[in-house]
Amino acid sequence: MFPEPKTEKPASTALSIFIAVLALLLITGAVSWVYFNSKTSTPEPVATTVPTNTLSPITEAKTEILAALDDIDNDLTEIEADEGSEDDTVNF
Amino acid sequence: MTQLIFKMKKLGLFGLSFLIVGNLLVTPMVYVSAEDENSSSGSNEQSEEQKKAQEALLEKAKKQREIKIKAAEELREKAKNERSTSRENYKKLLEEAKTAKEDKKLEKSRELAKELAEGRLEVLKKLQSGEHTKNCRAAAKAEAVTAINAVITRLEKDQAEAITLQTVDSIRTKISDDIIGKNHVYIALLPAVRGMCRADKTTDLVEDKLATIVTRLKADGLDTTKLEALLADTKAKAQSAYTAYKKIANNPGTTTYKADLAAAKAALKEAKTSLSAARDEIDLLKETVSDDSTSPSSP
Numbered sequence: 001m002f003p004e005p006k007t008e009k010p011a012s013t014a015l016s017i018f019i020a021v022l023a024l025l026l027i028t029g030a031v032s033w034v035y036f037n038s039k040t041s042t043p044e045p046v047a048t049t050v051p052t053n054t055l056s057p058i059t060e061a062k063t064e065i066l067a068a069l070d071d072i073d074n075d076l077t078e079i080e081a082d083e084g085s086e087d088d089t090v091n092f
Numbered sequence: 093m094t095q096l097i098f099k100m101k102k103l104g105l106f107g108l109s110f111l112i113v114g115n116l117l118v119t120p121m122v123y124v125s126a127e128d129e130n131s132s133s134g135s136n137e138q139s140e141e142q143k144k145a146q147e148a149l150l151e152k153a154k155k156q157r158e159i160k161i162k163a164a165e166e167l168r169e170k171a172k173n174e175r176s177t178s179r180e181n182y183k184k185l186l187e188e189a190k191t192a193k194e195d196k197k198l199e200k201s202r203e204l205a206k207e208l209a210e211g212r213l214e215v216l217k218k219l220q221s222g223e224h225t226k227n228c229r230a231a232a233k234a235e236a237v238t239a240i241n242a243v244i245t246r247l248e249k250d251q252a253e254a255i256t257l258q259t260v261d262s263i264r265t266k267i268s269d270d271i272i273g274k275n276h277v278y279i280a281l282l283p284a285v286r287g288m289c290r291a292d293k294t295t296d297l298v299e300d301k302l303a304t305i306v307t308r309l310k311a312d313g314l315d316t317t318k319l320e321a322l323l324a325d326t327k328a329k330a331q332s333a334y335t336a337y338k339k340i341a342n343n344p345g346t347t348t349y350k351a352d353l354a355a356a357k358a359a360l361k362e363a364k365t366s367l368s369a370a371r372d373e374i375d376l377l378k379e380t381v382s383d384d385s386t387s388p389s390s391p
Contacts, residue, residue, distance in 0.1 A: 005274065014354065018286060020159045023355070033164050048322050055146060055149050055150070055153075056146055057305045057308040057309045057312065058309070058374060058377055058378045058381065059146050059149070059150055060301075060305055061107065061302060061305045061306075061309070061374045062150075062371060062374050062375070063150065064301050064302060064305070064376075065302070065367055065370060065371040066153075066157065066371065067153070067156075067157050067160070067368060068293075068294060068297050068367060069364060069371070070157055070161060070366060071227075071290065071293065071365070072290060072294065072360065072364045072367070073364075074161065074164045075286050075287070075289075075290040075360075076357070076361070076364075077355060078105040078168065078283070078286055079283040079286055079287055079353075080357075081168075082278060082279060082282045082283040082286070082351055083097075083279055083283055083350075083357075084279075085278045086276040087175065087179060087277075087279070087375055088272050088276055088279045088280075090182070090186065090208065090267060090268070090272060091186075092186060092189065092190070092201075092204065092268070
């Protein structure tokens, strides 16, 4: 007449716990999936640290030295032209 | 049989869950690694961009140098034309003084002396504030201007005296010994002042800009020992050239001015040679940097 008292089997309890853990992992996985997906779809703006108005020290050194060498050459030409000038020779 | 089916069901569920969990754990890692690849290719792009920016700036500097050289040539041409006009004037007066009749000879000789002094004074006044001294630092410019002013004072005195002289011979002596001989404006003073300022500018470059650059190169871990030695040599030679040119500027009428100018010019050329060697050393440092960036990083 009376229903038999329900005695849960240990295997079915283990299965319930296992499914619960699985569900938790599923949620965690889904959340992390969404998180990483959103991170790749909207990438953070990369800081563009390209120095657009400064030269590297090597390039700058070369530029400065080349300019100075040109200037020295130019002045040496002028100096030689002056040294050979006849303007200080007056045959009077 | 029932037990076997139950065990298989459990095993199947376990396998399935293992697959799901494995996937869920691996997926984010795949994304993270994909992100890393993206960022590494981004840094490659950035370094390419940096290289392009450097090349663009180098090109700009090259164009500026070309403009500067062209401007210097134009200035030289202009000065040459001005000098040519002045030269024509004095040649005309010289001819008139030579061919004038006796009663006009003294007057024409005075005019010639006045013109010769006037032409030199004009050049010197331009020199004080002109392109010769604008490259000098304040101290060097002050020394150059002192030397120029001394010549201006002498010339003004000579000019005033020349027009009071009573004989053609005394005017002739005044021109050759004083107006020209004591000052050598064109063949000694002008090159001396130009040399002073170029030598000073070269010293300034080494002491200021290049010293800062060497500090930056050192901070980047480069060995700058040889470069520093070459720059020190450039500075020593430039200072030597400056001293030699200053001596001439302060006494352009000396009989040894030609030899003094040659010595000063040799020192300036030596400074240039050292600076050229410094440029070559910079090229070597550049190669070192390129080699480092292309070689695989050590484990």
